[in-house]
Amino acid sequence: DIVMTQTPLSSPVTLGQPASISCRSSQSLVHSDGNTYFSWLQQRPGQPPRLLIYKISNRFSGVPDRFSGSGAGTDFTLKISRVEAEDVGVYYCMQATQFPRTFGQGTKLEIK
Amino acid sequence: EVQLLESGGGLVQPGGSLRLSCAASGFTFSSFAMSWVRQAPGKGLEWISTIVSGGANTFYADSVKGRFTISRDNSKNTLYLQMNSLGGDDTAVYYCARGWSSFDYWGQGTLVTVSS
Numbered sequence: 281d282i283v284m285t286q287t288p289l290s291s292p293v294t295l296g297q298p299a300s301i302s303c304r305s306s307q308s309l310v311h312s313d314g315n316t317y318f319s320w321l322q323q324r325p326g327q328p329p330r331l332l333i334y335k336i337s338n339r340f341s342g343v344p345d346r347f348s349g350s351g352a353g354t355d356f357t358l359k360i361s362r363v364e365a366e367d368v369g370v371y372y373c374m375q376a377t378q379f380p381r382t383f384g385q386g387t388k389l390e391i392k
Numbered sequence: 393e394v395q396l397l398e399s400g401g402g403l404v405q406p407g408g409s410l411r412l413s414c415a416a417s418g419f420t421f422s423s424f425a426m427s428w429v430r431q432a433p434g435k436g437l438e439w440i441s442t443i444v445s446g447g448a449n450t451f452y453a454d455s456v457k458g459r460f461t462i463s464r465d466n467s468k469n470t471l472y473l474q475m476n477s478l479g480g481d482d483t484a485v486y487y488c489a490r491g492w493s494s495f496d497y498w499g500q501g502t503l504v505t506v507s508s
Contacts, residue, residue, distance in 0.1 A: 315493075317493040317494065319494045319495075321437075321495070323437075328487055328498040328499065328500055328501055329429075329437060329487070329489075329495070329498050330498065331494060331495060331496045331497075331498075334493075334494035334496070335493075335494070340496060370436075372436065372437055374437075374494075374495075376492070376493040376494060379442075379451045380439055380451075380453050380454070381427075381439035381442070382439065383436055383437040383438070383439065384436075385436050386436045386437075
């Protein structure tokens with residue numbers, strides 16, 4: 281199974297300041313079709329998860345442009361350019377290059 | 393508007409069974425793979441199972457293989473999860489999600505509690 285490891289596990293951030301979350305996979309996520317099936321999800325308190333980013337860097341419909349994804353192979357990053365209060369929650373990375381699909385442990389974003 | 397609505401959760405005794413349903417609307421259900429993901433209380437996300445759009449192929453996590461069965465009825469726009477031989481480790485909120493390579497829409501979840 282592909283293990284997804286996120287850092288940090290907790291991230292206190294000041295409103296208006298940037299935030300960054302990293303995710304590393306135990307093996308390359310490049311699929312045989314050439315795509316990299318890596319995504320980021322956000323889970324606000326008491327809510328179901330919500331897709332933010334798919335295939336490394338593509339923002340899903342309705343996701344603000346302050347969220348951006350980057351990376352390749354085994355190392356990926358989610359950046360929030362200016363954190364807003366509504367960004368509080370837990371962020372998960374996920375790989376869908378192979379079965380079983382696996383998630384990172386989650387990174388809790390909180391406001392200082 | 394895409395909507396996914398889970399139902400069927402509840403309290404079940406260890407060793408018991410439960411069937412979850414996920415009613416889909418707002419998109420052509422038969423064109424999309426569908427998945428189940430669960431979240432134990434206070435824990436992270438765990439993928440459980442995926443079924444292709446036509447229903448012919450299914451995939452399972454080792455933790456549920458042989459006990460859970462995913463299925464779908466495209467005529468009813470509904471996804472199912474039959475859960476047998478339930479144990480305490482199966483206590484979780486169960487979400488249905490649309491997609492194969494990314495899960496772009498999620499339901500609100502249904503809580504399954506396994507306890508005597």
